[in-house]
Amino acid sequence: MINYIIKRLLALIPILIGVAVIVFLIVHLIPGDPAQTMLGERATDEALQRLREQMGLNDPLPVQFWRYVKDLLRGDLGRSIMSNNPVSAELAQRFPATLELSFFAIMFAVLVGIPAGIFASINQNSWFDNLSMLIALMGVSMPIFWLGLMFIWLFAVELGWFPPSSRIGVGLDFTPITNLYVIDSILQLNFSALKDILHHLVLPAVALGTIPMAIIARMTRSSMLEVLRKDFIRTAYAKGLKRKVVIFKHALKNAMVPIITVVGLQFGVLLGGAVMTETIFSWPGLGKYLVDAIYARDFPIVQGGILFFAGVFVIVNLIVDLSYALVDPRIQYE
Amino acid sequence: MRKLILTTFIILVVMSVFVTGVMAQEQGGTLVFGRGGDTVGLDPIQVTDGESFKVTQQIYDTLVDYTPGTTEVEPALATDWEVSEDGLTWTFNLREGVKFHDGNPFNAEAVKWNFDRWRLEDHPYHIGGEFTYYGYMFQGFPGIIQEVNVVDEYTVEFVLSEKQAPFLNNLAMVPFGIASPEAVKEYGENYFKHPVGTGAYTLEEWRQGDRVILKANENYWRERAYLDEIVFRSIPDNSARFMELQSGTIDMMDGVSPEDVEAVKSSDGLKLSLRPSMNVGYFAMNFKFEPFDDVRVRRAFNHAIDKQAIIDAFYAGLAEPAKNPMPPSIWGYNDNIEPYEYDPEKAKELLAEAGYEDGFEFDLWYLPVPRPYIPQGKFIGQAIQSYLSEIGVTANLVTYDWSTYLDKTEHQEAPTYMLGWTGDNGDPDNFLYVLLDKTNSNNAYESEELHEVLVEAQKTMDQDRRVELYMEAQEIIHKDAPWVPLVHSTPPIALKSNVENYVPNPTGTEKLHRVWLEE
Numbered sequence: 090m091i092n093y094i095i096k097r098l099l100a101l102i103p104i105l106i107g108v109a110v111i112v113f114l115i116v117h118l119i120p121g122d123p124a125q126t127m128l129g130e131r132a133t134d135e136a137l138q139r140l141r142e143q144m145g146l147n148d149p150l151p152v153q154f155w156r157y158v159k160d161l162l163r164g165d166l167g168r169s170i171m172s173n174n175p176v177s178a179e180l181a182q183r184f185p186a187t188l189e190l191s192f193f194a195i196m197f198a199v200l201v202g203i204p205a206g207i208f209a210s211i212n213q214n215s216w217f218d219n220l221s222m223l224i225a226l227m228g229v230s231m232p233i234f235w236l237g238l239m240f241i242w243l244f245a246v247e248l249g250w251f252p253p254s255s256r257i258g259v260g261l262d263f264t265p266i267t268n269l270y271v272i273d274s275i276l277q278l279n280f281s282a283l284k285d286i287l288h289h290l291v292l293p294a295v296a297l298g299t300i301p302m303a304i305i306a307r308m309t310r311s312s313m314l315e316v317l318r319k320d321f322i323r324t325a326y327a328k329g330l331k332r333k334v335v336i337f338k339h340a341l342k343n344a345m346v347p348i349i350t351v352v353g354l355q356f357g358v359l360l361g362g363a364v365m366t367e368t369i370f371s372w373p374g375l376g377k378y379l380v381d382a383i384y385a386r387d388f389p390i391v392q393g394g395i396l397f398f399a400g401v402f403v404i405v406n407l408i409v410d411l412s413y414a415l416v417d418p419r420i421q422y423e
Numbered sequence: 424m425r426k427l428i429l430t431t432f433i434i435l436v437v438m439s440v441f442v443t444g445v446m447a448q449e450q451g452g453t454l455v456f457g458r459g460g461d462t463v464g465l466d467p468i469q470v471t472d473g474e475s476f477k478v479t480q481q482i483y484d485t486l487v488d489y490t491p492g493t494t495e496v497e498p499a500l501a502t503d504w505e506v507s508e509d510g511l512t513w514t515f516n517l518r519e520g521v522k523f524h525d526g527n528p529f530n531a532e533a534v535k536w537n538f539d540r541w542r543l544e545d546h547p548y549h550i551g552g553e554f555t556y557y558g559y560m561f562q563g564f565p566g567i568i569q570e571v572n573v574v575d576e577y578t579v580e581f582v583l584s585e586k587q588a589p590f591l592n593n594l595a596m597v598p599f600g601i602a603s604p605e606a607v608k609e610y611g612e613n614y615f616k617h618p619v620g621t622g623a624y625t626l627e628e629w630r631q632g633d634r635v636i637l638k639a640n641e642n643y644w645r646e647r648a649y650l651d652e653i654v655f656r657s658i659p660d661n662s663a664r665f666m667e668l669q670s671g672t673i674d675m676m677d678g679v680s681p682e683d684v685e686a687v688k689s690s691d692g693l694k695l696s697l698r699p700s701m702n703v704g705y706f707a708m709n710f711k712f713e714p715f716d717d718v719r720v721r722r723a724f725n726h727a728i729d730k731q732a733i734i735d736a737f738y739a740g741l742a743e744p745a746k747n748p749m750p751p752s753i754w755g756y757n758d759n760i761e762p763y764e765y766d767p768e769k770a771k772e773l774l775a776e777a778g779y780e781d782g783f784e785f786d787l788w789y790l791p792v793p794r795p796y797i798p799q800g801k802f803i804g805q806a807i808q809s810y811l812s813e814i815g816v817t818a819n820l821v822t823y824d825w826s827t828y829l830d831k832t833e834h835q836e837a838p839t840y841m842l843g844w845t846g847d848n849g850d851p852d853n854f855l856y857v858l859l860d861k862t863n864s865n866n867a868y869e870s871e872e873l874h875e876v877l878v879e880a881q882k883t884m885d886q887d888r889r890v891e892l893y894m895e896a897q898e899i900i901h902k903d904a905p906w907v908p909l910v911h912s913t914p915p916i917a918l919k920s921n922v923e924n925y926v927p928n929p930t931g932t933e934k935l936h937r938v939w940l941e942e
């Protein structure tokens with residue numbers, strides 16, 4: 090098992106190198122450059138030339154690439170062109186916000202999606218099954234910006250149940266440490282802040298979790314349906330086991346592998362930053378930030394950010410792979 | 424006796440009005456300002472974006488300042504100044520007793536240190552960015568500021584290598600806020616996160632991507648700010664930001680969508696404020712492409728487009744039709760010019776005169792991104808296209824990504840294009856010379872006549888003479904019609920009705936220390 094993990098982590102290295110090369114080439118080969126974007130209408134040839142020189146963009150591409158790789162090997166992702174802040178600091182600042190939101194979104198998706206899928210599968214073709222799959226279909230196809238705005242309009246402006254956007258209200262005595270606000274407020278035993286933070290999390294987490302919830306529900310249902318048709322289920326019933334035991338202990342456990350895969354994949358996708366959700370709920374996460382960086386042609390941020398996501402995605406996948414063993418003892422890692 | 428009673432009564436009334444007037448300006452409270460993006464950095468000389476300037480405007484002061492609501496210059500950290508006969512030496516007397524937020528004194532040494540840091544590339548603290556606006560306004564490094572000399576503790580002298588008529592207007596710009604030298608030395612490359620100026624507010628906390636929190640500076644050299652705290656929150660989505668305002672979680676916002684303007688006007692608790700325009704959105708015709716070298720064709724286009732209809736449709740009416748390349752908020756604006764009125768018949772006549780009665784076909788480049796002066800490039804492009812089709816001309820809509828668009832228009836590759844400009848320093852030179860002089864124009868408009876006038880205006884220190892020259896320049900431009908000037912937009916700001924004394928400045932940012940919240 091340990092060997093397996095080490096092997097998988099070592100496999101990260103060539104993946105990251107490949108990603109680094111591809112990302113570098115893509116961002117440098119698309120038209121437009123950061124100096125142009127920064128100066129906007131003020132981009133005279135002279136001003137551009139001066140700025141490009143200062144940014145090191147006048148060097149030939151191979152020279153720039155070598156400089157990038159050299160820095161990368163020393164663990165230096167460079168500095169943002171826009172803010173001049175180290176890329177690592179920018180990522181560290183924003184990733185916790187994305188992580189926190191993704192975590193609560195996936196919690197919502199799992200806690201609603203799996204039970205709905207199970208219930209639908211054991212009552213196949215009932216009204217509940219049809220209704221929940223219809224809702225799931227709508228959930229999969231719902232444009233999130235619309236759903237998000239409707240949530241804000243209904244629950245914040247009209248009903249006033251939740252704050253419209255942001256991570257925390259104004260005027261609360263709270264100092265972020267790790268930037269995972271929930272954890273920070275617990276560590277500081279600041280329960281009024283905790284309450285406010287959780288209150289702020291509800292709408293974005295539900296909006297962001299809706300699509301994964303629908304996908305998980307559909308996957309759970311189909312996976313369960315497949316298992317429920319197997320011989321050993323009939324055997325279990327024949328032995329006289331209770332329905333509850335058969336469903337949860339025999340069927341669900343066997344149906345779990347594809348469900349875990351989907352949950353893991355969805356979580357990985359969410360961690361990649363939910364651009365729309367972050368934009369609409371003013372969530373200072375990584376997704377929106379990266380998209381802005383692409384528009385601004387902030388090369389170091391784009392390179393560093395995508396590299397980071399690639400790493401996170403691989404690690405999430407590893408965790409998913411490892412968790413298979415928990416539900417299926419036949420799976421072993423050499 | 425009766426007279427005495429009457430006088431006393433009047434005095435009492437006047438006094439009570441005065442007293443309540445003063446009482447109404449309440450001290451205290453937090454103002455939450457919602458805006459579309461976060462600040463990039465808090466070292467004003469290193470940033471170029473409005474969201475950064477909005478905040479640094481509160482933290483720093485400049486030597487001179489714009490009078491609220493205008494582009495006229497008034498004293499700030501400098502109390503008065505004089506310029507030598509030859510226009511090359513400027514001497515500023517500085518305000519005494521001013522302290523930076525870190526307690527260090529503001530004096531001539533500090534001014535010299537800041538300017539040296541900006542202009543000298545070998546200065547040990549010329550780090551942390553590109554000093555873009557310095558290079559831009561003062562023509563490179565060290566640029567036209569040759570020397571900065573400390574005459575005595577509160578007198579500083581600038582020696583220029585050439586005359587620059589808009590020098591004072593440049594110094595009033597927010598990028599040239601004076602920073603505490605000790606703080607810059609202490610934080611080095613990270614100074615942009617630890618700003619220290621002399622301004623009405625100090626930085627309390629900056630949560631990147633989310634909010635900037637400012638606290639009132641108790642020792643401000645002007646009167647202490649009314650508000651205790653200002654929170655600038657980034658709320659990227661326009662509709663979400665407006666819903667925040669409606670639900671009361673923010674007190675004011677900019678970037679109001681045109682479709683929300685009516686809702687602001689009709690709602691009880693909200694009000695609308697318009698920023699005086701300091702921009703121009705225009706449609707340029709490139710002299711290198713036939714038939715745009717013919718002034719009759721260019722004038723025909725000027726007659727063909729209904730600007731007011733465009734403003735009503737795409738700006739919620741919040742813009743004024745342009746007849747000159749610069750907005751009326753700038754001094755020297757020539758209001759005597761008769762605009763080319765909307766008249767398709769006249770346009771057709773002009774085209775026929777030029778030999779194009781059967782029309783022609785050309786590429787019309789429309790803006791790929793929303794800009795303050797043209798918020799909806801594609802729609803406005805389509806509107807222009809349809810106006811031109813009415814006079815028998817076929818425009819094919821074309822666009823590129825923003826930086827390619829800028830690059831290609833800069834290199835005169837576009838036959839016709841939409842573009843615009845937001846002023847920097849409130850000087851006519853910053854519009855007319857920068858956009859239309861033969862050395863700068865993107866549409867191969869190379870008028871020798873205009874060039875002579877604009878260059879003379881740059882070298883003249885006499886304000887009245889400059890006004891005359893710019894008036895003349897606008898006449899030449901009107902006659903040559905190198906553009907169809909479209910609009911000067913007046914960006915709307917929505918506020919809760921209890922936010923008092925907010926005076927938006929044409930330059931795009933303003934100090935908020937005189938704003939107060941009514942209970």
